[in-house]
Amino acid sequence: MEKSLNLNTSTDFNLLFPHTDSFAPCRTQKAGLNTSVVFHNVSLSTVMRCEGKQKCSLHFRVHTALQLSEHIHGVSICTVTAGMMLEICRLVNFPRVARERLEGQQLEVQNDCSEVWPGQYVHVTLKTNPSYCGVTWTSTYQVPECSSRDLRSNIPECITGRLAYTVDSDRKELAVSVSDMLEDKDYHLRLCHRKDYTCRDTGANALIRKEDVLKNTTLQYSTPLPCLCIEGWSATSDAPRVQVFPFRDNLEELWSGINFDPVEELLSWEPVCPVVAVISLCQKQGDDECDDLAGSSQTLNREKITFSKVDPHPQLCMKFTTDSGSWIRCPFADGNFQGNSSL
Template sequence: MGSLGSAYCLPLLFLTLQLLLLLNPSRGQDSCFEEEGGVEVFSKGVFSNFEYNLQESLHFASNSSPSTTDWTLPPEALTISTVSLCEGQPCKPCIRINISVNVTGLPKLKGFMVQGLELNENTFHSFRILKKKNAKTGDLWEVRYDCWTVTPGQYLSVTLTTVPNNDLSISKMYYICDRDAKPDFQYDHIAEEKKIEISVPKGPDVYVRLCYQANICEDLETSGKKLITSSQNASLSYENLLPCLCIEAFYTYPDSKRKKECPFQKHPEPYIEELLQVSVQEIQHHSDTMTVRYASPCPLVPTVTSCRKQDGKCIPEKKAIVKEHGREYYLESADRDHHLCFKFSLLNHSLIKCPDRRDRLWHMDVKIQLTQLLLTISSTVPASFSAAVCHQNQQTGACDPQSLIYNISTQHQVRSQVLQLWLPRPGIGDCIKVWRSDVRFSHQHLICSFDFSHKHLGLLALATSLVVFTLVFIIYTSCRRIWKIFTAPLWRRTILLVYSPDSAEYKTLICGFADFLHSILGCEVILDLWDMNTVSQIGMLPWFYQKRELVSERNGKVMIAWTRRSMSMYKQWKNRQVNSIGWKDSTNLFGAAMSCLEKDFEVQQEHKNLQHYTMVYFEGLCEKKDIPKCFRKISRYRLLQDLYRLVSHLQDTTYMSPPCLIKAVAKYLMKKLISSEKRRGLQHHIELCKNKLGEDVR
């Protein structure tokens, strides 16, 4: 092969080294680094742990003779680093080659050959180091070669091969860093997602980050730096878009120069409002000084003034001078009041910051007397207060004093005091003005006369009229109720009567009891014996469901007449023995009723509301022990002994009358019932049923 300087030979060398990298893909680090200690002063030469012969600036050589062993060089056999050669000025970057090979299993090994090619400059470097004959060595051969002077900002391809086993090789690609180079990048702002997409061209790895540019570029709290490898993108998020938001990029090696772009600094106006909201902190009070801190990540400085809120506007406080200390703005001799605010102005934008409305040091209360007004002031700090009667100007809003100014002060160094001040009674259209007088800036609180009426006679007349009207209304309503009780049927309730058909005599008793409820108590009674045509047409079960819905709509009652025979039939129904000998109801009346009502009981018990159900049983035909447990939560009445209670119960659920009226009318009706033919007929039917029950038992 020709000399190193031959022009036609360099492309061939480049292609050959690229083929070597493909055959042996071991690569070095993608970014350069500098040895500890900064610029290192060293003597150029070779250092090894064995005696050697060195040959430099060799021609490119390739030997493809086969190897006699399967052993391969590990990646750590070849390491590359950058040092600075300062033999002259200025210093130049120089490549240091370190070789470390365990030669166990390589008895014929004589040395190493190293070849390097700067890809951009197309410059070839090489050296060969051979062990001298009879030189003593161990199992680990170590060589440090100082050094190749190279051009920064490009890649260097380095190949290490063994001699004579030159097919045992390793190749690495190494980037020669340029300390003066800055990484290039492109960005895309996605405003709706509050993030910035950043991309870098092909080359060494790059760190990118977002920062706020002040004296230095400070990191964002919500975003850190990200590593971008060659031809890849990174997405950086931000929380607040401020005019000093910048993008910064730098290489991964130490002391890399940084490239920074601040795309929002040229036109900061759209972002000033958000900058003020982020930078202005809460207002603090120290003694009589009102302080606010402006902690801005950007170097823009606003103009700060004081203003007073009035009618939705903030009117400038001309006499107030806002002082500045560092990043804090404060106003001295000011009361803690939400009307006094700070105004921050920057590039045609402004932000008004006021104290918290609840953050007050004193409160007042006013009570009107016959001839005077009592003003009570509660203060948590030592302070002085002034008050006066004034007349408000409707055009300007000012309140000019109409009386002397009354002053009062708390004791010094005493907190949480209550002060009382007597003022003359204000006239019509006058107001009371109260303010703190020991500070320069205090809000004047106005309490106008329309807030409390001084026309006591008018109030008394109005109250008397209301009381008289209320009494007349109550008396009129009560009289109407009493009149309705004595003149109209009181218990016009819809009652669904459910029974067990024990016998023909018992059916006659049920019909008599239904007639008693209808004719004496005025109830609308639903009974299957009175509606047999409909029952025969639609069936017993649909008839019961239809009538149950009607009772529910009319807010009526389901009245169950119970007997000893009902208990036995209920047990048979629970066991579904509807075809047993004891079941004498050919139309399945009792079973239809129980099937319909059982679901209602489950729902009602769940809501603890059983007032729509009532159970009655006749004396001698049933006892309380004969009633199932599931029915014992509803009202039970023993007839005719509890007839008075039953009447009272029906009356109470009908008109919601006062208890005294219920008892009075119930007693009146009971006297009527005692002498009625209906009651005597009902008692006669009960006796017949008792006799029938005795015969069945015998």
């Protein structure tokens, strides 16, 4: 019959110390001792400990079943985390009485004292005490990211706050309210244009004080672009940010900004927001028809689309096609572009 003894980090014979003997010579391996025989069912996980609302921390848990023998007095659990040069080890020594009574049996050993942070990589090494050559178990574990719902609600480093909004199109205003923000911090809000990995500020900013009863404000916008973003974050260093896009589906707003240089005979268009589109020239035939000009199609894979040697006339148009549909703009229809200008 298999017995188990749960030796956790609250026992008197668990000691935490900076690792100093990593390079000490290991002992010659005893007959019958190897990693697969000694360590069984090793599992790595993350546990959350909370002292109150929004006051939780993450801890790295190592759990293993250990085959006890007369040659094994304990086990060392060593961890190294990304960005830390120090290896931290926890030494679990088994009392002599327990070793004699449970020789040949499996012991359950668990340690979850090492605090970790979201997304961090942890390298873990298990060794016997004393250490025997070849009897070592190693692995690397990644702590869950802040994308985990539990972490976003409880870990201060992950709490972004939740944004809700209403749109007043006539006034071009966004009424924004914040919930679930860090209770002991002020909160920043702004409007910005998201492009690639950056968000360019529009100048609309607000600060919600932690003591404010109502966590809301109003932000002005000029154009309801699909990349216009409401961004919020706590007033603390390296705070994670939350972004929402109230006009995400307003693709029609993208097809302005057509430019024509009559001297160079160059027709161009530059998107104000990232978009996947095919742009072509077409000949307007009626209210709804525009026949593509052969060889004019270009896929937007850079920041600017240009057409050279363009002969402007009222029926010459640009067609923008995305997965959502097609839009036609005719820059010369009303006699536009007298000189180098834009529409």
